[in-house]
Amino acid sequence: MASLLEGQARPIRLADIAKAAGVSHGTASNVFSRPEIVRAEVRERVKAVAEQMGYAGPDPKGRLLRAGKVNAIGVATTEPLSYFFDDPFARVMMGGISEACDATGAGIALVSAANQEKLAWNIQSALVDGFILFCIEGGSRLVDLTRERRLPFVALELGFQDETVSAIGVDNVAGARLAARHLAEFGHRRFAVLSLAFADNRTGFATPDIVRGALYTGTRDRLAGYFEELARFGIDTTKIPVYETENEEKSTRAGLEAIFAKDEPPTAILAMSDRMALIAIDWLKARGLDVPGDVSIVGFDGVPDGALCTPALTTIAQPITEIGRRAARMILDHDGTVRRETMGVELIVRASTGPARIG
Amino acid sequence: MASLLEGQARPIRLADIAKAAGVSHGTASNVFSRPEIVRAEVRERVKAVAEQMGYAGPDPKGRLLRAGKVNAIGVATTEPLSYFFDDPFARVMMGGISEACDATGAGIALVSAANQEKLAWNIQSALVDGFILFCIEGGSRLVDLTRERRLPFVALELGFQDETVSAIGVDNVAGARLAARHLAEFGHRRFAVLSLAFADNRTGFATPDIVRGALYTGTRDRLAGYFEELARFGIDTTKIPVYETENEEKSTRAGLEAIFAKDEPPTAILAMSDRMALIAIDWLKARGLDVPGDVSIVGFDGVPDGALCTPALTTIAQPITEIGRRAARMILDHDGTVRRETMGVELIVRASTGPARIG
DNA sequence: CATTTTTGTTGGATCGATTCAAATTATGGT
DNA sequence: ACCATAATTTGAATCGATCCAACAAAAATG
Known part of the structure; x- marks a missing residue:
């Protein structure tokens, strides 16, 4: 008899319930998804059967395919x-x-x-x-x-x-310019850039060639913004070391080592992410350099951590939460059109930047 | 003609590809899921048709139901x-x-x-x-x-x-005892407890009745641990104020207000979560009280933030990451059995606890 | 050249639900 | 009692794939 096999782990389907309750699967389905349209008596009977047979409710896998x-x-x-x-x-x-x-x-x-x-x-x-x-x-x-x-x-x-x-x-060019101007106005003239990647899996000093062939236009635009603005202050941007990192601890520290190994170390660092900026602050402090006394630093992103560290990080803040909200809504109420939005950024001046040392 | 309707947004199905390529849907399916078993020539033809018709690949919704x-x-x-x-x-x-x-x-x-x-x-x-x-x-x-x-x-x-x-x-009783002993050994005698909820949506001082009727045994066990250990030091635990919070800013601050409004304010706080402990440190500092000079505080959980704040938080650390890993593995290689695991906890002494003021 | 093996292909059954037009039953009005 | 109308119920079709037993064709073997 079939009942001998009942012990098998085969999960119960809606159809099993329907059969057991003596209704069609259409009705059984309605009991769960639109209970109001089925007669109370039938509804209760089906529910009782389901309960008693240990039915887990309509399987979303099945529903999904239809819906x-x-x-x-x-x-x-x-x-x-x-x-x-x-x-x-x-x-x-x-x-x-x-x-x-x-x-x-x-x-x-x-x-x-x-x-x-x-x-x-x-x-x-x-x-x-x-x-x-x-x-x-x-x-x-x-x-x-x-x-x-x-x-x-x-x-x-x-x-x-x-x-x-x-x-x-975000408007990377505008943001980068804001950062650069802020430092230049403080009198800084010797800069270094902690850069995000221009292409996959690269790290180390970026040559003009690499910059020109940038795959990531975000990185490229930020650098362009830095340089454009600094040029307006009469700074020779070709001399500025640009070190590409993977935006994590190891390569960022390596970049700092490399940058500060040069003669004429920078008095100001433009970091393309707060993450790198935070690592840099840490590295500089450990090296006995004062931030912003010896070196000023501006981040990019505006993550909450930047406000909490010492010194608090001056940065270019993106409206991150708002970007997230909008992105989600674009998907949620997608209308088939391609949307490209550029959000504004904001310079947030905190404690990691200050006047350049005279000399 | 059907071609006139082609513009309709109806997504392309595997069956459409099969028909267009003149193969059965079985073969078409194999082209995508087990390409090695179909003759190269056929495979390429089907793929080409799929590409040309803009097929998005086998829809996971369909696959899911089967798999x-x-x-x-x-x-x-x-x-x-x-x-x-x-x-x-x-x-x-x-x-x-x-x-x-x-x-x-x-x-x-x-x-x-x-x-x-x-x-x-x-x-x-x-x-x-x-x-x-x-x-x-x-x-x-x-x-x-x-x-x-x-x-x-x-x-x-x-x-x-x-x-x-x-x-x-985790072993809540053992953890709580560790915390209580640590403070008692520092000579503290006047305690307060910042408690998690004993039942849903409660907040305020907990009466013995509430504790006895605790729905959350985790909360109950921690309190029991605190009290057991303090009792061993001859402390009258019935006098200890226990304030239930919702483990967030507002109710925790309210709890602190209430606790410190009593005469005989505590010199040591047992917090059932690091979150509350961190809020408490903040509150105490703002009130001009020194931690641990005036008030010592022990948290529970061992979240990373506890190591970073000033003063760094003494706490009972749970192996949180390991718990997460195990939980995931329990699901991933589920074998149908019910598993109940209790993990050990560890007292991490940092700067938020110190000797009680003599007096 | 006949027979066995190997390799590829086919098409029906299945996964577990929802939907909807048609059939059936109930209700209400005269 | 009779018919229009409303309330329920039915069962086939569908969603989009995978699986597999059966079959066909090609290759290997005797």
């Missing part, structure tokens, strides 16, 4: 998953995304992969209605992969000049 | 989604979960809901293979809801005495 909408947005990066919880910039951004998702009841699916094949697979198989892409390293590959899914997506924090992809970024 | 496995684990809480990125404890925990997920290539789906109906719906419809539950407020409801899904799940950080649910927690 089409997942009601979740995917946030993808090439960094490991922990990036979302460790990195201050990412965290603030996720805060904005969370807000927008909470407001509509949507979920968030975190997608990532260290190695390349897995990334492809994870993007291809993510159950989401759209993607928000954190384009750090390898951003272009991420975009290509995502485009194949033919789902709405927004690229964040970057310059893809590719006008066919939706993106939200 | 059964989502390859993602859900992390749920009753807090808003931003909790995962704001709260230090949650962040470290998510770090551990991320590690385990990265290792196996699984994704993370964040599930939450402010209001109750939405929570139910979100839990019911989350596309995941199992859940990790952050049982803060309303933990029991979260557990009940999740149980209905009949998917593997683990409850975190808590005392559910319910032995039928898998859980990972």
